[in-house]
Amino acid sequence: MLVTRMLRQMVGRTVAPACSCRTTVLPVRFLGISPPQVPAGANSHSASFSETDLPRVLITGGLGQLGVGLANLLRKRFGKDNVILSDIKKPPAHVFHGGPFIYADVLDYKHLREIVVNNRVTWLLHYSALLSAVGEANVSLARAVNITGLHNILDVSAEHNLRLFVPSTIGAFGPTSPRNPTPDLCIQRPRTIYGVSKVHAELLGEYYHYRYGLDFRCLRYPGIISADSQPGGGTTDYAVQIFQDAVKSGRFECNLQASTRLPMMYIEDCLRATLEIMEAPAESLSMRIYNVNAMSFTPEELAQEVLKHVPEFQITYRVDPLRQAIADSWPMNLDDSNARKDWGWKHGFDLPELVTTMLNFYGSHTRVAQAN
Numbered sequence: 001m002l003v004t005r006m007l008r009q010m011v012g013r014t015v016a017p018a019c020s021c022r023t024t025v026l027p028v029r030f031l032g033i034s035p036p037q038v039p040a041g042a043n044s045h046s047a048s049f050s051e052t053d054l055p056r057v058l059i060t061g062g063l064g065q066l067g068v069g070l071a072n073l074l075r076k077r078f079g080k081d082n083v084i085l086s087d088i089k090k091p092p093a094h095v096f097h098g099g100p101f102i103y104a105d106v107l108d109y110k111h112l113r114e115i116v117v118n119n120r121v122t123w124l125l126h127y128s129a130l131l132s133a134v135g136e137a138n139v140s141l142a143r144a145v146n147i148t149g150l151h152n153i154l155d156v157s158a159e160h161n162l163r164l165f166v167p168s169t170i171g172a173f174g175p176t177s178p179r180n181p182t183p184d185l186c187i188q189r190p191r192t193i194y195g196v197s198k199v200h201a202e203l204l205g206e207y208y209h210y211r212y213g214l215d216f217r218c219l220r221y222p223g224i225i226s227a228d229s230q231p232g233g234g235t236t237d238y239a240v241q242i243f244q245d246a247v248k249s250g251r252f253e254c255n256l257q258a259s260t261r262l263p264m265m266y267i268e269d270c271l272r273a274t275l276e277i278m279e280a281p282a283e284s285l286s287m288r289i290y291n292v293n294a295m296s297f298t299p300e301e302l303a304q305e306v307l308k309h310v311p312e313f314q315i316t317y318r319v320d321p322l323r324q325a326i327a328d329s330w331p332m333n334l335d336d337s338n339a340r341k342d343w344g345w346k347h348g349f350d351l352p353e354l355v356t357t358m359l360n361f362y363g364s365h366t367r368v369a370q371a372n
């Protein structure tokens with residue numbers, strides 16, 4: 001008991017071994033815990049839930065480009081009160097009134113633990129991060145949020161036997177990775193703090209899974225394109241801005257070269273993929289980290305598609321060397337055959353549907369604004 005207390009003081013926090021039948025909480029760093037004998041993620045849910053075992057979900061970093069849409073999707077499936085959105089920013093009124101929202105800083109481990117305990121959280125979707133371009137502009141903050149924050153999330157998840165989803169990215173690959181297509185398993189030597197932190201998250205999550213039985217699940221998203229939420233400072237942001245500018249002024253100045261090919265995905269596909277992997281039976285997952293792919297295009301090809309709807313549209317190029325260097329080191333296309341084979345991943349939006357959907361959204365919003 002005394003030894004345990006001393007170890008706890010040394011470690012600062014504790015994690016329960018997932019497959020231990022003991023109830024005592026043990027510090028993982030000091031004990032030789034055997035890998036689980038049961039299939040990892042044995043607490044997995046099937047695709048349908050009874051009232052009593054509906055997941056209780058926490059989303060961190062939920063006020064960025066993806067979090068609110070994710071909360072809406074999960075609330076439709078599991079009920080409004082079972083999905084808690086959190087961030088360190090003040091939510092807009094419609095988000096605040098749309099369902100449970102709390103303040104949560106991923107750098108505050110004790111508070112994270114309190115939230116998980118007080119709300120009986122069973123699933124955690126960890127969206128807090130600094131993206132590629134803003135990460136390069138503030139490396140120490142990116143290191144703190146993306147790496148120290150992740151450590152807190154992993155520990156609280158292992159300690160409370162949560163199912164944990166951490167999104168990774170095309171940014172987890174680098175110039176020495178095969179680029180067209182990029183397979184799930186290959187060299188990963190990214191050149192950004194964002195990419196380095198995501199490779200770290202992938203490896204540590206996988207390690208916690210095999211070592212402690214943590215039900216860790218991860219998708220490598222392409223650049224995500226959304227209409228009703230703004231991107232948070234990434235290299236793929238141009239592919240959202242182009243639609244807003246095309247509708248507003250008929251012109252767009254692109255910060256990447258015309259021929260820069262990157263994998264992209266419409267937000268609806270991205271969020272559905274996330275729900276699908278979270279609900280996939282553990283035995284269907286041959287891996288813990290999957291590429292998911294949808295479409296791949298260059299700014300020039302995107303502009304050609306926009307032109308079909310906005311005949312006066314003009315695109316010009318003023319290249320940002322930082323973003324260009326990042327984009328040149330990223331995949332052009334992801335090979336997602338494992339996701340398609342293991343849990344039935346299938347994208348719904350290709351380039352023509354994406355462009356129609358985005359222009360319809362901004363067009364109707366502009367018409368409403370003009371009418372008002």
Ligand SMILES: NC(=O)c1ccc[n+]([C@@H]2O[C@H](COP(=O)([O-])OP(=O)(O)OC[C@H]3O[C@@H](n4cnc5c(N)ncnc54)[C@H](O)[C@@H]3O)[C@@H](O)[C@H]2O)c1
Nearest residue numbers: 061063064065066105106127128129167169221223224232
């Ligand atoms: N959007 C994309 O194109 C894309 C692509 C691949 C992967 N991802 C991943 O998906 C996740 C969500 O992406 P996004 O586009 O919504 O990001 P975003 O930059 O739009 O939002 C990130 C959120 O994290 C919050 N945050 C920052 N510091 C925090 C802290 N200390 N504690 C709690 N929250 C904090 C921010 O306030 C922000 O709301 C990220 O992990 C990102 O790496 C996104």
Ligand SMILES: C[C@@H](O)[C@H](N)C(=O)O
Nearest residue numbers: 131132169234235236
């Ligand atoms: C690709 C993705 O991780 C993000 N949109 C970025 O550009 O940084």
